[in-house]
Amino acid sequence: GIQVEQSPPDLILQEGANSTLRCNFSDSVNNLQWFHQNPWGQLINLFYIPSGTKQNGRLSATTVATERYSLLYISSSQTTDSGVYFCAVALNNNDMRFGAGTRLTVKP
Amino acid sequence: DTGVSQNPRHKITKRGQNVTFRCDPISEHNRLYWYRQTLGQGPEFLTYFQNEAQLEKSRLLSDRFSAERPKGSFSTLEIQRTEQGDSAMYLCASGGAQTYEQYFGPGTRLTVT
Numbered sequence: 001g002i003q004v005e006q007s008p009p010d011l012i013l014q015e016g017a018n019s020t021l022r023c024n025f026s027d028s029v030n031n032l033q034w035f036h037q038n039p040w041g042q043l044i045n046l047f048y049i050p051s052g053t054k055q056n057g058r059l060s061a062t063t064v065a066t067e068r069y070s071l072l073y074i075s076s077s078q079t080t081d082s083g084v085y086f087c088a089v090a091l092n093n094n095d096m097r098f099g100a101g102t103r104l105t106v107k108p
Numbered sequence: 109d110t111g112v113s114q115n116p117r118h119k120i121t122k123r124g125q126n127v128t129f130r131c132d133p134i135s136e137h138n139r140l141y142w143y144r145q146t147l148g149q150g151p152e153f154l155t156y157f158q159n160e161a162q163l164e165k166s167r168l169l170s171d172r173f174s175a176e177r178p179k180g181s182f183s184t185l186e187i188q189r190t191e192q193g194d195s196a197m198y199l200c201a202s203g204g205a206q207t208y209e210q211y212f213g214p215g216t217r218l219t220v221t
Contacts, residue, residue: 004150031208041197043151043212050208086150088210093139093203095164096210098150 002027006087006099013077013106021072021102023087031090032063034072036083037101043086046072077106110134112213114200120219121190128186129216133202140183141210142175143199144168151199157183190220 003026013019023032034046047054047061049070054061058077063070074081084103088096113132121127133140138159143151154173156164159180169175172190177183187194197217201210 031210033209035212041145041199041215041217043199045209045211048207048209088150090208090210093156093158093208095141095153095156095166096143096151096201098152100150 002029002089002091002097004087004089004097004099006085006102008102009100010103011105013104015077015079015106015108017077017106018073018075019077019104021074021085021087021104023070023072023089023099025068025070025087025089025097027068027091029065029089029091031092031096032065032070033088033096034061034070035086035088036081037086038083046085074104077104079106079108082106112200112202112211114198114213114216116216117214118217118219120221123192123220124189126186126188127190127218128184129198129200129218131183131185131200131202131213133182133200134204134211137202137204137211138180139203139210140177141201141203142183142185143201145197145199145215146195154185154198187218190218192220194218195220 035043084101140157142154145151157177
């Protein structure tokens with residue numbers, strides 16, 4: 001099956017700093033999503049981005065499908081950005097394969 | 109669009125008991141997925157429905173697990189003879205016909221004592 005690797009596994013930032021999270025995947029996909037998991041376990045959809053670039057406020061994402069990676073950028077980080085960020089990929093309607101996540105801690 | 113809902117949110121049960129969880133997808137979504145997440149890991153796929161048809165089952169779904177979606181709307185996941193290793197967060201997701209995007213519910217956290 002498709003393998004998904006996320007880096008870094010842990011990231012600690014001061015409030016206001018910028019960061020880049022990376023997701024590498026091993027096979028062709030046509031579904032790639034970035035999620036933020038809040039402390040209660042809810043997975044919040046950040047981006048549906050099988051290819052190209054999208055921006056939403058301080059967050060943006062880029063997927064280069066031909067090179068099998070995606071990047072999530074967080075600018076001017078806030079303490080509320082803390083949590084675990086997951087990348088997940090799938091082919092068609094099949095099950096999503098998740099990476100192990102990046103645990104982000106933003107300190108005030 | 110009220111989002112995906114799951115009930116109960118928390119369940120504590122004794123080993124050997126049966127438990128059943130419910131998922132209500134976003135109303136117009138025909139795809140429904142169940143995932144399981146253990147502490148420190150990403151979610152892992154369990155099973156997938158398109159309308160009422162169960163199209164895919166993971167090897168994680170042992171004989172003690174059964175899922176149904178009888179009318180193509182809500183779904184139930186039953187675990188029989190629970191074991192301590194079943195303790196996890198059980199997540200439901202749904203998706204529509206326009207894109208492959210999946211939307212997740214808040215999950216049911218199961219603790220088997």
